[in-house]
Amino acid sequence: MIRLHNTKTRRKETFRPLDPGHVRMYLCGPTVYDRAHLGNARPVVVFDVLYRLLRHVYGTGHVTYVRNFTDVDDKINATALARKEAGAPGTLEELIRARTEETIGWYHADMDALGAARPDHEPRATDYIGAMITMIADLITRGHAYAKDGHVLFRVRSYAGYGALSGRSVDDMIAGARVEVAPFKEDPMDFVLWKPSDADLPGWDSPWGRGRPGWHIECSAMSYELLGASFDIHAGGIDLQFPHHENEIAQSCCAHPEGGFANFWLHNEMLQVEGKKMSKSLGNFFTVRDLLDQGIPGEVIRFVFLQTHYGKPMDWTAEKAAQAEATLRKWRALTAGVAPAHEVAPGVLEALADDLNTAGAIAVLHGLTGEPALLKGSAQMLGLLIDEMGDWAKAPEVDLSHLAAKLADLRATAMETKDFAPVDALKSALMAAGVEVRMSKAGVELLPGPGFDAAKLEGLA
Numbered sequence: 001m002i003r004l005h006n007t008k009t010r011r012k013e014t015f016r017p018l019d020p021g022h023v024r025m026y027l028c029g030p031t032v033y034d035r036a037h038l039g040n041a042r043p044v045v046v047f048d049v050l051y052r053l054l055r056h057v058y059g060t061g062h063v064t065y066v067r068n069f070t071d072v073d074d075k076i077n078a079t080a081l082a083r084k085e086a087g088a089p090g091t092l093e094e095l096i097r098a099r100t101e102e103t104i105g106w107y108h109a110d111m112d113a114l115g116a117a118r119p120d121h122e123p124r125a126t127d128y129i130g131a132m133i134t135m136i137a138d139l140i141t142r143g144h145a146y147a148k149d150g151h152v153l154f155r156v157r158s159y160a161g162y163g164a165l166s167g168r169s170v171d172d173m174i175a176g177a178r179v180e181v182a183p184f185k186e187d188p189m190d191f192v193l194w195k196p197s198d199a200d201l202p203g204w205d206s207p208w209g210r211g212r213p214g215w216h217i218e219c220s221a222m223s224y225e226l227l228g229a230s231f232d233i234h235a236g237g238i239d240l241q242f243p244h245h246e247n248e249i250a251q252s253c254c255a256h257p258e259g260g261f262a263n264f265w266l267h268n269e270m271l272q273v274e275g276k277k278m279s280k281s282l283g284n285f286f287t288v289r290d291l292l293d294q295g296i297p298g299e300v301i302r303f304v305f306l307q308t309h310y311g312k313p314m315d316w317t318a319e320k321a322a323q324a325e326a327t328l329r330k331w332r333a334l335t336a337g338v339a340p341a342h343e344v345a346p347g348v349l350e351a352l353a354d355d356l357n358t359a360g361a362i363a364v365l366h367g368l369t370g371e372p373a374l375l376k377g378s379a380q381m382l383g384l385l386i387d388e389m390g391d392w393a394k395a396p397e398v399d400l401s402h403l404a405a406k407l408a409d410l411r412a413t414a415m416e417t418k419d420f421a422p423v424d425a426l427k428s429a430l431m432a433a434g435v436e437v438r439m440s441k442a443g444v445e446l447l448p449g450p451g452f453d454a455a456k457l458e459g460l461a
């Protein structure tokens with residue numbers, strides 16, 4: 001029995017799928033204009049564990065997971081336009097496509113490195129423009145939206161449930177939000193479903209002229225097309241709760257009153273770095289790729305994420321990463337060559353079924369080091385100790401015997417001359433290259449250790 005904290009009711013509730021033979025979940029995906037920063041990866045990793053748990057409980061073929069790509073957005077247009085002005089060949093549409101293709105490729109590579117399974121569907125907004133136009137037209141017909149000056153706006157006050165997800169009244173939200181007052185709006189709270197595009201912007205023909213969709217409508221249209229008017233779980237970062245998720249609910253429930261949209265809402269809290277909000281001005285803003293390029297394995301990043309419950313703010317620290325690396329190295333050494341057990345330790349399943357308590361599940365794993373097969377099988381439930389992700393922990397196969405012989409010779413000479421400086425110099429150089437140096441009366445032993453870098457050995461032999 002899985003229990004999940006439902007933002008909609010602010011309670012932990014027993015999860016019962018609308019159709020036990022087909023569990024459906026949707027996660028708001030990235031806007032593909034740049035590399036994903038570390039905070040963007042948190043929902044991907046924590047809800048990947050939920051996806052693994054649901055597949056374990058309901059069967060692999062009985063879960064549909066959708067995560068979208070927002071590939072129409074003013075930031076994408078701006079980067080494409082800048083390239084065009086810099087002299088890049090091709091039409092603006094081609095440059096936009098090239099930019100989004102490139103960014104989607106990066107995103108896949110980075111999320112794969114974190115061990116996140118690919119969702120069953122990864123719809124792109126630009127492939128669903130027709131479905132969005134249909135939905136917008138339907139909202140106008142039903143009196144929930146209106147067209148003015150090439151724009152279509154959602155009439156927020158036509159939907160009594162607006163604000164229920166975040167527990168705020170419309171008037172509170174107006175007071176607290178940066179609502180844009182515009183001449184084409186009946187009410188400042190009304191939000192854009194469709195907006196006009198001039199010649200410098202991508203656009204599609206619509207009943208309201210050439211234009212492009214607002215951001216919120218895409219998730220409503222794509223979830224309807226792929227999951228239906230009612231589905232089980234909608235997840236995303238807490239920063240999306242208002243206005244994005246409130247707007248999704250309003251659009252979907254008004255266009256499809258026969259459905260209930262998402263039954264459960266799950267929100268992950270935000271990520272900090274060394275106790276501070278990640279921001280470009282503080283200089284602590286980095287992407288997943290930055291960390292991978294620094295040599296921090298994706299599995300280590302994943303482990304650090306999962307040590308904090310998704311509903312709590314999480315703090316990324318270098319110390320946590322170092323501890324995670326040491327733990328994973330130990331577990332990988334213990335389970336090397338071991339086939340994973342088919343069963344998962346009951347304690348791990350119990351922790352995950354309790355609102356995705358990944359920290360609790362990891363605590364159980366620490367107690368399984370005496371049972372390597374069970375440790376491996378159970379860790380894989382969290383997407384850890386997967387064979388394909390373990391190359392980083394393998395000792396590199398290098399022949400250090402000639403350097404060991406050289407060090408032994410230097411030591412023998414030093415015994416005569418009493419000048420140990422050459423021995424110490426070579427020893428320091430080896431250690432700087434990540435080599436573990438063991439010297440005893442029996443001889444010299446050299447082993448590649450953590451952070452081993454063969455390039456630094458050049459010129460030492």
Ligand SMILES: [Zn+2]
Pocket residue numbers: 027028029219244248
């Ligand atoms: Zn969304």
